[in-house]
Amino acid sequence: MLLWIRNLLYWVVLVISTTVFFLCLLLLAPLPRRRRHFLGVAWCKVLMWMLENVIGLKYRLIGAEHIPNTPSIICSKHQSGWETLSLQTIFPYQIYVAKRELLWIPIFGWGLALMNAIMINRSERARANQQIIEQGRERLRHGFWITVFPEGTRVKPGVRGKYKLGAARMAIDLQIPLVPVAHNAGEFWPRNSFLKYPGLITMVIGPAIAPEAGKSADDLMSEAADWIEARQQEIGGVGPCAGQARSGAPARSA
Template sequence: MIWIRNLIYWLLLLIVTPLCFLGLFIAAPLPRRTRHVFGESWAKIMLWLLVHVVGLKYRVIGAENIPSVPSIICSKHQSGWETLALQKIFPSQIYVAKRELLWLPFFGWGLALMNPIAINRSDRARANDRMLKQGLERKKHGFWITVFPEGTRTKPGVAGKYKHGAARMSRQLDMPLVPVAHNAGEFWPRNAFLKYPGEITVVIGPAIYPQDGVGPEAMTQQAQQWIEARQQEIGGVGPFAHPDDKRRRLDRPAAA
C-alpha cells in the first residue's frame, strides 16, 4: 500500500510541477510578491498530496508564538518536507540556500525566481555579507527569511553544528528569531523515494528578540538548546527514528 500511495504521489508531482513552474516562469517579469505565489502554490499542493495521498499528516504546536512582523525562521533540517510545510505554516518567505541548487535544471531555475539568498558556503566571509545585504532587501519587501542553521540535513536524533548566520541576521536586520523543531526525518528519510504515513509534529518556540549586549553566539546557543530539547520530546515515533529516541519514548510510561 505504501508503494502504491507513493507512486500516485510521484505521478501527480510530475503532472503538477511543470504547470506550476511554467506559471512561475511566465510570471517572472511581475513583482516579486506576485510571482512568489506560484512557488508557494506548488509547495502547498505537494503538502496536500502528502497528507491525502501518502497519509503523511502533521500537527503544529505553538502557532501562537508566530510574530506579527517579518522574522527569521530558524528551523531543524531533516528532510525535504519542511521546505514545503514551512511555506504553509508561516507567511511568505524566502530561503537561504547554497548557490549550487540554482544550477539544477528547472528546479533550480524556479528557485532562483523565488528570491532566495544564494550563498557560496566555501567563501564564508562573502556568504555572510551576502546574507545581510540581501536579507535587508528581502525584509523591505515584507518577506520572512528561513534559515537551516545546521547548513544541511541531519538524521533524526542527531544534532549538527549550528552556525551563527541566522542569529547574525536577526541582530543586524532587527528581526525576531523563531526556533522551529520537528521530526519529519522519521517519516521522510534523506533522498528516499518512499515517504511513510504518520503524523509529523512541528513545534514553534517563543521568538528570540535581539538585545543589546547579546551576541549571535549566545542567540544561536539559546535557539539550539530550545530546538534540541524539543527534538528529544517529539522524537521516537516514526519508522526512521533514532534508536535512542525510541528507547526514550518507551521509557516514559514506566518513568511516569
Template sequence: MSLGLLIRNLIYWLGVAVLTPLCFAGMFVFCWLPRRKRHIFGQTWAVSLLWLLEHVVGLRYRVVGAGNIPAVPSIICSKHQSGWETLALQKIFPPQIYVAKRELLWIPLFGWGLWLTNAIMINRSDRANANRQMLEQGLARKELGFWITVFPEGTRVRPGAPGKYKLGAARMAKQLDMPLVPVAHNAGEFWPRNAFFKHPGEITVVIGEPILPEAETGPEGLMKQAEAWIEARQREIGGVGPYADPKERAARRACVQPA
C-alpha cells in the same frame, strides 16, 4: 514495504511530475509580476504537494505553538531533516524566502524557481562573502516584507543526531533587527534524507517563542538559545516514526511503560 504504500508513493511522485513543470512554468511566464506575486506559484506547488502527502501517502502533520508566530517579518530558524519542511514552512508561515547553497540553482526547474523567488543563494566555500551576501540580501528581502528561512545546520541531519549550528541566522537577526523564531520537527522519521518512499504517520512541528535580538546578546548567544530550545524539543517529539533514532524510540517506549 507493502504494495499499497508503493502505489501511494508512485501516485505522489506522479503528482510531483505533473505539478512541478506546471507551477514553475507559470512562474517563468509571469516573471514580470512583482516579487510577492511570483511567490503564489511556489506556494501553490508546496501546498499541493503537502495535500498529496496527506491525502494520498497518509503523511499528516500538526503544529504546536502557532500562536508564537510574530506579526512582523522574522527569521525562521528550523531543524533540517528532510525535504518535507521546505514545503510545510511555506504553508505554516507568511511569505518567505530561503537561504540556500548556490549549487541548488543548477537543479532544473527547482533551482530556477529559487532564483525567480529571490532566494538568498550563497557560496558556502567562501564564508566571508557568504555572510556579507546574507546580510545585504536579507535587508533587501526584509524591506519587501518577506520572512527569511534559514536551516542553521546547513544540511539535512538524520533524526537523533545533533548538527553543528552555524551563526548565519543569528547574525541576520542581530544586524537586521528581526526576531529569531526556532522551529523543531520530526519529519526525518517519516521522510528520510534522499529517500524515494515517504511513510504515513503524523509529523509534529513545534514553534517556539521568538528570540529577540537584545543589545547585550551577540550572535553566539542568540544561536545558543535557539539551538538549546530546538534540541530539547527534538528529544521530546522524537522516537515515533519508522526512521526514528533507536535511542529516542527506546526512550519514548520507556516513558509509556505502565508503572
C-alpha cells in the same frame, strides 16, 4: 506494495506540478516579487495535499500563537524535504537561504531563483555571510520573512548538527527576531529516500528570540539551538525511521 504505489503517485504529481508551476512562474516573472510568490506557495500546498491524502503523512502544529506579526527569521531544524514545503504553508511569505548548488537542478533550481531565494556559496564563508546580510535586508524591504536551516544540511533523526551563526548575525544586523522551529519529519521522510511513510509529524514553534542589546550572535544561536534540540528530544522517537543515528555534534561553530 501499496506504499510504493502511493509514493509513485506522489512523485508523478511532483514532476508534473513542478513543470507546470515553473512555466506559470516564467510567465509571471515580470510581476513584483510578492505578486508572483503565491505560485510557489500554491505548489507547496499541492504537494502537502498529496502527502496528507495519498501518502497518509499528516502533521500537528504546536505553538502557532508564537508566530510574530512582523517579518522574522524562521530558524528551523532540517531533516527532510517536508519542512521546505510545510513552512511555506504555515508562515507568511518567506524566502530561503540555500546553497548555490540547488540552482543547478533543472526546473526546480530555476524556480527557486525566481522565488527570490538567497543563494550562497558555502565554500566562501566570508562572502556568504556578507550575502546573507545584504540580500536579507533587501528581501526584508519587500516584506518577506527569511527561512534558515542553521545546521546547513539535512541531519538524521537524533543528531544535533553544527548550528552556524549566519541566522543569528542577520537577526542582530537587521534587528528582527529568530523564531525557533523543531519537528520530527525525518522519522517519516528519510534523507534521499524515494519512500515517505504515513504517520503524524509534530512541528513545534517556539517563542521569538529577540536580538537584545549585549547579546552576541553566539548567544542568540545557542539559545535557539538549545530550545530546538530540547524539543527534538520531546517529540522524537515515534516515526518508522526514528533512531537512525544518535551521535551528536557541537551545537555551533564560529
